[in-house]
Amino acid sequence: MKILVDENMPYARELFSRLGEVKAVPGRPIPVAELAGADALMVRSVTKVNESLLANQSIKFVGTATAGTDHVDQAWLAQAGIGFSAAPGCNAIAVVEYVFSSLLYLAERDGFTLTDRTVGIVGVGNVGGRLQKRLEALGVRTLLCDPPRADNGDEGDFRTLDELVQEADILTFHTPLFKDGPYKSLHLADEALIRRLKPGAILINACRGPVVDNAALLKCLEAGQDLSVVLDVWEPEPDLNLALLDKVDIGTSHIAGYTLEGKARGTTQVFEAYSKFIGQAQQVALDTLLPPPEFGRITLHGKLCQPTLKRLVHLVYDVRRDDAPLRKVAGIPGEFDKLRKNYLERREWSSLYVQCDDADAATLLKKLGFNAVHHPIR
Ligand SMILES: NC(=O)c1ccc[n+]([C@@H]2O[C@H](COP(=O)([O-])OP(=O)(O)OC[C@H]3O[C@@H](n4cnc5c(N)ncnc54)[C@H](O)[C@@H]3O)[C@@H](O)[C@H]2O)c1
Numbered sequence: 001m002k003i004l005v006d007e008n009m010p011y012a013r014e015l016f017s018r019l020g021e022v023k024a025v026p027g028r029p030i031p032v033a034e035l036a037g038a039d040a041l042m043v044r045s046v047t048k049v050n051e052s053l054l055a056n057q058s059i060k061f062v063g064t065a066t067a068g069t070d071h072v073d074q075a076w077l078a079q080a081g082i083g084f085s086a087a088p089g090c091n092a093i094a095v096v097e098y099v100f101s102s103l104l105y106l107a108e109r110d111g112f113t114l115t116d117r118t119v120g121i122v123g124v125g126n127v128g129g130r131l132q133k134r135l136e137a138l139g140v141r142t143l144l145c146d147p148p149r150a151d152n153g154d155e156g157d158f159r160t161l162d163e164l165v166q167e168a169d170i171l172t173f174h175t176p177l178f179k180d181g182p183y184k185s186l187h188l189a190d191e192a193l194i195r196r197l198k199p200g201a202i203l204i205n206a207c208r209g210p211v212v213d214n215a216a217l218l219k220c221l222e223a224g225q226d227l228s229v230v231l232d233v234w235e236p237e238p239d240l241n242l243a244l245l246d247k248v249d250i251g252t253s254h255i256a257g258y259t260l261e262g263k264a265r266g267t268t269q270v271f272e273a274y275s276k277f278i279g280q281a282q283q284v285a286l287d288t289l290l291p292p293p294e295f296g297r298i299t300l301h302g303k304l305c306q307p308t309l310k311r312l313v314h315l316v317y318d319v320r321r322d323d324a325p326l327r328k329v330a331g332i333p334g335e336f337d338k339l340r341k342n343y344l345e346r347r348e349w350s351s352l353y354v355q356c357d358d359a360d361a362a363t364l365l366k367k368l369g370f371n372a373v374h375h376p377i378r
């Protein structure tokens with residue numbers, strides 16, 4: 001059995017070689033000749049999977065180690081009898097921690113307190129839902145917009161996008177990219193929406209580039225609109241608009257989901273799905289794969305205030321470490337993908353064991369996702 005895996009999929013060789021012969025290949029562009037005789041294809045979001053890639057090939061299963069699936073023509077795969085699995089939620093924690101890292105940086109730079117702000121979350125699924133929980137644990141007011149969930153009768157105080165635009169100080173997008181249909185999200189943030197944002201608002205896009213109209217955003221920023229912007233994703237990728245990068249406050253190379261844990265979960269989810277597909281179902285425990293984190297243990301004295309939380313968060317991951325390298329190489333062909341391929345190891349907050357002498361601090365840090373304990377410290 002021949003299994004092709006994207007070369008940017010940690011632990012793929014280790015896991016898939018339990019099932020057959022593994023060949024690691026680049027995802028953009030994928031070397032089409034390697035598809036010959038292959039049984040399964042494991043991709044990331046940079047590989048367009050459709051009829052023109054797979055017609056008349058031997059592939060029987062496609063896995064994508066990603067949450068987003070807009071690069072995969074699932075209807076064509078289904079009618080061609082090709083099995084498919086994505087990795088829902090694999091990197092949701094990573095994206096939430098990217099958003100927090102960005103907000104805590106902007107709060108310090110601009111001198112505001114997060115608990116004085118209202119955050120509008122557009123798309124309340126794996127990412128948006130976890131973001132809501134962590135923000136609310138911190139005491140930050142959230143407003144939620146998710147028409148598919150509202151229409152489904154899901155529990156929750158769902159508002160219209162208009163209400164969020166009117167009331168939110170921070171608007172953050174976490175929807176899939178739908179190019180059409182009842183929940184079309186292509187250019188959900190168009191020029192009219194961007195113009196109506198509150199003065200001094202923060203706009204974050206860490207889902208898919210085209211959910212925000214990048215030309216319209218640049219137009220508003222060039223016109224001097226009072227708006228801070230965090231973009232992890234671009235329209236288009238990898239050839240992002242350099243003038244826009246120059247205007248945003250934080251710009252990164254589509255790495256919000258790139259914690260080691262997030263990527264490893266993506267690999268294990270598609271591995272488990274494929275092993276089940278071929279009748280050899282098996283489970284993988286994530287902690288048997290991951291190395292020990294760079295920072296293992298820290299003690300925290302006293303209460304948890306925003307500056308302390310910022311320092312803790314940035315000890316694990318400071319988003320500026322990904323902003324600066326993008327500004328350095330953007331515009332040079334191949335460099336956007338190189339930043340992603342050679343991504344410096346990044347861990348999730350849960351990798352940090354925080355011993356607190358204050359019980360409330362320990363409780364809050366635990367709710368936020370740190371591995372925190374209350375322990376009197378002498
Ligand atoms: N930057 C990154 O590294 C990164 C990482 C993970 C996910 N993503 C992107 O973020 C998206 C969201 O991730 P997720 O794991 O939360 O997915 P999810 O499917 O769990 O949640 C998406 C939510 O968006 C809602 N939604 C759909 N259309 C909407 C619309 N038009 N308006 C408002 N809400 C809408 C859905 O009902 C769902 O609740 C993914 O589809 C992916 O494209 C990016």
Ligand SMILES: O=C(O)[C@H](O)[C@H](O)COP(=O)(O)O
Pocket residue numbers: 008043044045046065066067068069091254255256257258
């Ligand atoms: O949809 C996702 O899961 C994310 O966008 C993912 O982090 C993208 O990473 P890629 O597959 O492009 O390496």
